Amino acid sequence: xxxxxxPRALRRVIEADLAVYPVVALxxxxxVGKSTLGREIxxxxxxxxxxxxxxxxxxxxxxxxxxxxxxxxGGGFIDEAQRAPGLFLALKALVDRDQRPGQFLLSGSNQPTxxxxxxxxxxxxAAYRTLRPLTLNEQRLSEEHDGWDALxxxxxxxxxxxxxxxxxASGALDWRDVVTTGGFPRVLAQPLAQRRxxxxxxxEVYSNRDVRELLAINSSERFEQLFRLLxxxxxxxxNVNGLASALGVDARxxxxxxxxxxxxxLVETIPAWSRNxxxxxxxxPKLYLADVALALxxxxxxxxxxxxxxxxxxxxxxxxxxxxxxxxxxxxxxxSQQEVDLILEWxxxxxxxxxxxxxxxxxxxxxxxxxxxxxxxxxxxxxxxSGDPDLRMLPSNVLAAPWWxxx
Numbered sequence: 001x002x003x004x005x006x007p008r009a010l011r012r013v014i015e016a017d018l019a020v021y022p023v024v025a026l027x028x029x030x031x032v033g034k035s036t037l038g039r040e041i042x043x044x045x046x047x048x049x050x051x052x053x054x055x056x057x058x059x060x061x062x063x064x065x066x067x068x069x070x071x072x073x074g075g076g077f078i079d080e081a082q083r084a085p086g087l088f089l090a091l092k093a094l095v096d097r098d099q100r101p102g103q104f105l106l107s108g109s110n111q112p113t114x115x116x117x118x119x120x121x122x123x124x125x126a127a128y129r130t131l132r133p134l135t136l137n138e139q140r141l142s143e144e145h146d147g148w149d150a151l152x153x154x155x156x157x158x159x160x161x162x163x164x165x166x167x168x169a170s171g172a173l174d175w176r177d178v179v180t181t182g183g184f185p186r187v188l189a190q191p192l193a194q195r196r197x198x199x200x201x202x203x204e205v206y207s208n209r210d211v212r213e214l215l216a217i218n219s220s221e222r223f224e225q226l227f228r229l230l231x232x233x234x235x236x237x238x239n240v241n242g243l244a245s246a247l248g249v250d251a252r253x254x255x256x257x258x259x260x261x262x263x264x265x266l267v268e269t270i271p272a273w274s275r276n277x278x279x280x281x282x283x284x285p286k287l288y289l290a291d292v293a294l295a296l297x298x299x300x301x302x303x304x305x306x307x308x309x310x311x312x313x314x315x316x317x318x319x320x321x322x323x324x325x326x327x328x329x330x331x332x333x334x335x336s337q338q339e340v341d342l343i344l345e346w347x348x349x350x351x352x353x354x355x356x357x358x359x360x361x362x363x364x365x366x367x368x369x370x371x372x373x374x375x376x377x378x379x380x381x382x383x384x385x386s387g388d389p390d391l392r393m394l395p396s397n398v399l400a401a402p403w404w405x406x407x
Contacts, residue, residue: 006185007143008037010131013323015041017127018102022095025122026107028131029265029290030210031202033185034107035079037131041105042077049076052083065090075103082108088121095125130265133183133291135316136407140170147406148320148344151351151383156393159381164391167405172389175357175403179308182293183315199297203227210264222247226257230267230287231298235307235314237284237333238269258287266290268318273330273343275376282333288314306357309403310341313355313385316407317342338368350379355403356386366398373397 014037017024026034035051042049050072052058060068061084069090081087091104106126137145147166153159181188184202187195207224225247240258244251261267269285289295292311296304314329321327327346333339342353352372356365361384369382373396384394385403394400 005036005040006033006134006138007141008033008131008138009135009143009145009319009323010129011037011041011143014105014129017129018045018105020101021125021127022099022101023091023104023106023122023126025126025128026105026131027128027265029133030206031184031186032131032133032265034131036185038077038079038105038107045102047076047105048072050078052078052080058083061087066093069094074098074100077105077107079106080108081106092121092125095122130322132265132315132319132322134185134188135183135319136178136312136404137316139183139188145320145323148317151344151353151381151399151406152346152349156381156397156399159399160391160393163399163401163405167389167391167402170404172402173404175309175312175387176304179292179304179312180296182291184291184294187293195293196297199294202294203298206264206266222249223257226254227261227266228298228300230258230261231289231295232301233307234287234289234292234295234299235310236286237282238287239284266294270314270329270331270342273332282335286331290315306355309357310355313353313403313407314342317344317353320344332372338371340368340372343372348378350376351381351383352376352379353383353385356384356388359387361386361388361400363394363398366394366396366400369398370396 014024014026026038028034039049050057050068052061057068065084065087068087078087095103135145137147147163150159150162150166153162181195182199187198190198203224207227208220226243229243229246240251240254244254247254258267262269267287267289269287271285272283274283288311289298292308292315295311296308317329321329321344327344330343330345331339331341332343332352340352341355344351344353352369354366354369366382366384369384373379373382380397382398384398384400385406386400387402388400389402391401391405
């Protein structure tokens with residue numbers, strides 16, 4: 001087995017952060033590639049590397065964190081940093097004396113512990129960045145992530161030209177193949193027949209080991225059931241009361257467990273969009289699993305659906321969102337059942353996006369997009385993504401494009 005070193009779009013963001021902040025914390029779910037990316041950045045910057053997976057290093061970090069930092073000669077990459085809680089206070093004291101940017105890059109696998117420790121000790125001194133599973137473009141060995149930018153192009157002709165170039169470079173793809181692959185580097189390194197087993201193991205390990213560290217649950221059976229229920233409902237509105245009823249637990253417990261999954265970067269919620277109090281909109285968020293192949297495995301589903309294509313597309317859009325400040329992602333649904341899967345916001349402009357699994361779309365598939373355009377003047381173009389390879393403008397400023405032209 002060989003492991004490919006994939007380029008990561010987040011790398012340039014982290015390097016920019018290191019030019020501004022004394023400390024940068026690299027967060028994300030287990031096995032998304034945090035350690036690999038951290039080591040690559042450290043090697044290029046000539047930074048020493050320490051991992052608290054090493055017993056001797058961990059012993060020093062626990063007994064003498066100040067000494068460990070001093071041995072690193074003013075900076076470096078520390079992996080599994082959450083294993084030594086005292087390390088964060090030592091880092092705070094160090095950077096309070098020396099505010100030079102780019103001193104330390106941190107990562108860790110127990111993300112709730114890591115996030116809280118960095119937030120409590122290094123508030124205002126550290127940047128926090130989330131590494132997500134590999135995007136399709138990263139799997140193509142490109143760290144560029146500009147497909148979503150094209151949707152905000154000044155003119156329709158410019159948007160069409162840029163998307164046509166990307167579509168040609170990609171070639172037509174079957175979304176069913178892509179969603180069953182997912183984006184965990186270790187899973188991608190395995191033969192196709194072994195990938196599902198690794199994803200099943202991922203669910204088991206998180207539900208039966210990690211969750212005990214996060215929630216002190218004596219029996220993890222119901223938590224695992226929640227994880228699998230959420231996986232089966234990826235891309236759908238979050239109904240806490242319905243989940244609580246299905247599990248036989250109270251709604252407060254379900255919220256606490258979902259929060260733990262979110263803080264472990266295994267699920268993400270997308271808020272509802274509304275700036276007009278007169279609109280009767282549904283305000284529930286939509287929930288997505290962080291990795292679409294993990295969603296299939298955790299739900300024990302063999303055949304992907306349109307919700308899995310939507311999960312793939314939204315996950316890619318979230319990587320784009322995180323690349324620059326001021327970007328946002330929402331969904332929209334009214335009580336009269338008009339809905340748009342994804343609303344992207346950038347520079348005061350909105351782009352509503354509908355995602356269809358079919359291989360042929362027409363103007364009738366864009367009726368809710370047209371409604372959204374009519375209601376929101378800051379949205380001048382809508383986008384219909386599908387398996388239809390015909391890139392074109394539909395009536396009323398709706399751009400139809402194959403999904404692989406954007407991802």
